[in-house]
Amino acid sequence: xxxxxxSHVSKSFGQHRVIxxxxxxxxxxxxxxxxGQNGAGKTTTMKIILGLLRADTGVITVNGKQVCYGQxxxxxxxxxxxxxxxxxxxxxxxxxxxxxxxxxxMEKREIRRRSEEMLELVGLSERKKRxxxxxxxxxxxxxxxxxxxxRPKLLICDEPTSALDPVGRKEILDILHTVKEHTTVLFSxxxxxxxxxxxxxxxxxxxxxxxxxxxxxxxxxxxxxxGFQIEFYRKEDVALFLKYFPGTVSExxxxxxxxRNMGNNMxxxxxxxxxxxxxxxxxxxxxxMAIRSIxxxxxxxxxxxxxxxxx
Amino acid sequence: xxxxxVLPFIIPLIxxxxxxxxxxxxxxxxxxxxxxxxxxxxxxxxxVGMEFIGPVLYFLLGKEDV
Amino acid sequence: MRAFLxxxxxxxxxxxxxxxxxxxxxxxxxxxxxNPAVAKLTPWMMEMMADSLxxxxxxxxxxxxxxxxxxxxxxxxIPIAMVIFLLMFGGIxxxxxxxxxxxxMLTKGLARWKVILAKGCIMTATWxxxxxxxxxxxxxxxxxxxxxxxxxxxxxxxxCVWILGIWLIAVMLLMSTVFQTSSAxxxxxxxxxxxxxxxxxxxxxxxxxxxxxxxxxxxLSGAGSVEEYWCAVWVTIGLxxxxxxxxxxxxxxx
Numbered sequence: 001x002x003x004x005x006x007s008h009v010s011k012s013f014g015q016h017r018v019i020x021x022x023x024x025x026x027x028x029x030x031x032x033x034x035x036g037q038n039g040a041g042k043t044t045t046m047k048i049i050l051g052l053l054r055a056d057t058g059v060i061t062v063n064g065k066q067v068c069y070g071q072x073x074x075x076x077x078x079x080x081x082x083x084x085x086x087x088x089x090x091x092x093x094x095x096x097x098x099x100x101x102x103x104x105x106m107e108k109r110e111i112r113r114r115s116e117e118m119l120e121l122v123g124l125s126e127r128k129k130r131x132x133x134x135x136x137x138x139x140x141x142x143x144x145x146x147x148x149x150x151r152p153k154l155l156i157c158d159e160p161t162s163a164l165d166p167v168g169r170k171e172i173l174d175i176l177h178t179v180k181e182h183t184t185v186l187f188s189x190x191x192x193x194x195x196x197x198x199x200x201x202x203x204x205x206x207x208x209x210x211x212x213x214x215x216x217x218x219x220x221x222x223x224x225x226x227g228f229q230i231e232f233y234r235k236e237d238v239a240l241f242l243k244y245f246p247g248t249v250s251e252x253x254x255x256x257x258x259x260r261n262m263g264n265n266m267x268x269x270x271x272x273x274x275x276x277x278x279x280x281x282x283x284x285x286x287x288x289m290a291i292r293s294i295x296x297x298x299x300x301x302x303x304x305x306x307x308x309x310x311x
Numbered sequence: 312x313x314x315x316x317v318l319p320f321i322i323p324l325i326x327x328x329x330x331x332x333x334x335x336x337x338x339x340x341x342x343x344x345x346x347x348x349x350x351x352x353x354x355x356x357x358x359v360g361m362e363f364i365g366p367v368l369y370f371l372l373g374k375e376d377v
Numbered sequence: 378m379r380a381f382l383x384x385x386x387x388x389x390x391x392x393x394x395x396x397x398x399x400x401x402x403x404x405x406x407x408x409x410x411x412n413p414a415v416a417k418l419t420p421w422m423m424e425m426m427a428d429s430l431x432x433x434x435x436x437x438x439x440x441x442x443x444x445x446x447x448x449x450x451x452x453x454x455i456p457i458a459m460v461i462f463l464l465m466f467g468g469i470x471x472x473x474x475x476x477x478x479x480x481x482m483l484t485k486g487l488a489r490w491k492v493i494l495a496k497g498c499i500m501t502a503t504w505x506x507x508x509x510x511x512x513x514x515x516x517x518x519x520x521x522x523x524x525x526x527x528x529x530x531x532x533x534x535x536x537c538v539w540i541l542g543i544w545l546i547a548v549m550l551l552m553s554t555v556f557q558t559s560s561a562x563x564x565x566x567x568x569x570x571x572x573x574x575x576x577x578x579x580x581x582x583x584x585x586x587x588x589x590x591x592x593x594x595x596x597l598s599g600a601g602s603v604e605e606y607w608c609a610v611w612v613t614i615g616l617x618x619x620x621x622x623x624x625x626x627x628x629x630x631x
Contacts, residue, residue: 050484073486080484086477088387090394102383103485130394146481319521320414327410331403338396363407370400371464 003154003184009058018044019208033195034188036205042188063153079147083159089132093142104150118145137168157187192301227259228277231292335366345373381491388499405507408458409514416447444523451515452594468559490625500546508539528597537593544587544613547620554628587613
């Protein structure tokens, strides 16, 4: 079953169209990566899902129930982690979780049990210390704990890693990955390596439009066969190679790049590149050329991202 | 004017002002960040600021929102 | 109801842990002691001045102080205490917008009117305790040194100023829902009080204005009748309730 579905959702602020005809759905127990530049409309989309903003058109359902602006009955299924979560500095994590639990109407015993469980999960040991002196990473952990407190069906994280150092980032990603067993995660980011690390499905958002979406496997298959690269030892080999293989370009120094023809059929592209590569290797052997390396190039997520945003 | 008449004022006044001073100094020393100014500045303001004005200034202008 | 209580409890903890309550309690006690102290010291200071004035040829008649002098001080000083009180709470809502701490509470299903009401309750309770503490201390001293009996309608007059304080709290809450920064909130609240004061310069309108309650000390000497203030009391209470309702409505729209 899909935990979250969006259909034909649009939103503009005045003349500026922030989101255009957005349509996607998230099945249960997936980590859904929402990728886009700053200002692509990620946060706006999340706020609409949370009922903090009104969509101009379109229907959103969370766990089968429709989201209405201003009413937050669907929010009982959602846990939300803002990009830079802010807490009351004078409360301790335990007290803050208690406040959250009381507001969502959880039972007292359940609150206590869940609080312990969640703090354990996110690895926050300073339970009796006031939030005041917490680092960003610690706040992010508390943010996840509060978001998961009432067992939400959907966890929405707005750029949970962008404000953290590499270590803190890895830890937060690990937590999100563990959490997948209990809930569904939608998280936005512009850090592409995060996406590769934990996402099952991803969506590229650009200028308010969904440019591409799919599972990570689908994207991987699309990324193969960009071309290959050879690095030689001698300048004259480079010259010879370039002469015999039209369509290859020198990358400066001893490197030569042989790119695929930019057709759309992935399967054909792959075959084309493979054929070209073995052909080149034959040529290298035949001419007694020494090479430093030969390598199949893969489209990085970054290339794909750049392609999507048209740069 | 006899001293006995003044005592009922002086004693509570001193107690109240010292309590105020103590709370402020304790607060300043247990916090490292202030909205503006620094620790030394606020200690001086609180101690020199006659009666209640120093502590009030600190809590209005110097204390960080948490 | 549970959500409301939990949020009120949070406000209460905030009041204590930020040291705000302690400061206000000590401050209002100080004000309470100062009133009779100044009254008590007046003759003494007059004597000192008289000595130096005698050399210039002026004579000062001996002044007689009583509970009335002290109560006059009380009504002269309480506006200052009121201003400090409001300054202390100027950011009660705006600080939460600026830090973004409320968003999480609201997305968790806390109704907006509960936020306003919880903050209003806490401020009113604090004001009530602080104000009557100050009053009680002044009352105690006056009872000890002089005779409170010479002032009539003591409690009633004090209640007028107390109600004025509650009205200002409601106004500040409303302004907090309109403006984004605490300085704007305070300026607007001060502006409204000023408008009330300026309009009060028109003799016919005076009776109906909240700021008229500041003059309620006129009751003590018997110079003003009690009836003169009823209008202002009802108007103030009415405006206070309206202000609170408006705050809830404005805040719901945000």
